[in-house]
Amino acid sequence: MLFSATLENSLSKTHVPSNREVEQILTRKLSHIAPEPDFAGLWDLNDHRLGHVSQVLSASQDTREAILTDLAQGRFREAYGIEKAGMSFAAKMSLLAQSLNEQKLYSLFASEEAAHFHFIQAVLGDPPDLSKDPFIQFLNELIISAERRPLLFIIQVVLEGWGLDHYAGMLKSCKQASFKGPLQQILSDEAAHHGSGLSLFQEDELSQSELKYTLEMMSAFLDMVRIGPVGLMHTLDSHLGGLTTAQKQAVLTEMDAVEDTTRKLNLLKGLMQKAQAKQILAELEAKSAFTLLF
Ligand SMILES: [Fe+2]
Ligand SMILES: [Fe+2]
Numbered sequence: 001m002l003f004s005a006t007l008e009n010s011l012s013k014t015h016v017p018s019n020r021e022v023e024q025i026l027t028r029k030l031s032h033i034a035p036e037p038d039f040a041g042l043w044d045l046n047d048h049r050l051g052h053v054s055q056v057l058s059a060s061q062d063t064r065e066a067i068l069t070d071l072a073q074g075r076f077r078e079a080y081g082i083e084k085a086g087m088s089f090a091a092k093m094s095l096l097a098q099s100l101n102e103q104k105l106y107s108l109f110a111s112e113e114a115a116h117f118h119f120i121q122a123v124l125g126d127p128p129d130l131s132k133d134p135f136i137q138f139l140n141e142l143i144i145s146a147e148r149r150p151l152l153f154i155i156q157v158v159l160e161g162w163g164l165d166h167y168a169g170m171l172k173s174c175k176q177a178s179f180k181g182p183l184q185q186i187l188s189d190e191a192a193h194h195g196s197g198l199s200l201f202q203e204d205e206l207s208q209s210e211l212k213y214t215l216e217m218m219s220a221f222l223d224m225v226r227i228g229p230v231g232l233m234h235t236l237d238s239h240l241g242g243l244t245t246a247q248k249q250a251v252l253t254e255m256d257a258v259e260d261t262t263r264k265l266n267l268l269k270g271l272m273q274k275a276q277a278k279q280i281l282a283e284l285e286a287k288s289a290f291t292l293l294f
Helices: 002-012 020-029 061-096 100-124 134-145 148-173 177-200 208-226 230-239 245-254 257-274 278-286
Strands: none
Touching (some): 002 061, 002 134, 061 100, 061 148, 061 230, 134 148, 134 208, 148 177, 148 208, 208 257, 245 257, 257 278
């Protein structure tokens, strides 16, 4: 109980600075690239699957730039929440580790998540308000409430595997050279976080209650994917002055949303297969948890 209260405090804190000595130590230990991002220039419309969306193409140059800025910042806002949560996650897993070497591993991961978080902080400048971000709230809830084995599966196998795909896409299409190195570093660190989760997770070690919990949380996560690009639609809607239902449908068609969301759901299925999570996968499939909801 004390443990979850501690985690809750850890995940909800927003205060950034510490005292002068601490700041100096961090300055020495962390690399300092001040990327000065041109958010609108980081990724183009095609990189957000908007290159064929007529509502966007016919908007003014200013509106298109505002959309690109908002979407790029959105990627970093989400990454801020993920990397921040990653520090608390690694700390919890370190305390729950079953061997000293496993504890070393999670202590190293915690330091990597701190470096990732530091980079994202530098990119964004001001801390974002993520209190209404459903995915970040879900992630925080998971880190507070899950036991070690469901965490191995949901966070390391599924979410860090999913994150790898996300960061790889960001890196591949990124137009600003100064972002490539830090994104590449995050990608290779996350590959090890995911890989260790794959090797440590054994489905048959889950207790009945852990299995039940894992299925519930995975269903909740899959529901957020199955509804399609809702966040992106919300961004477009706010910049384009309100889209009708027919216009929204046209946007989804022009951006191949069905194809893209199907690819994501298949990727998630593939991650579960890689972890030999046969029962979890079978139960989720029996509940039609991978079918589209739009
Ligand atoms: Fe990370
Ligand atoms: Fe990670």
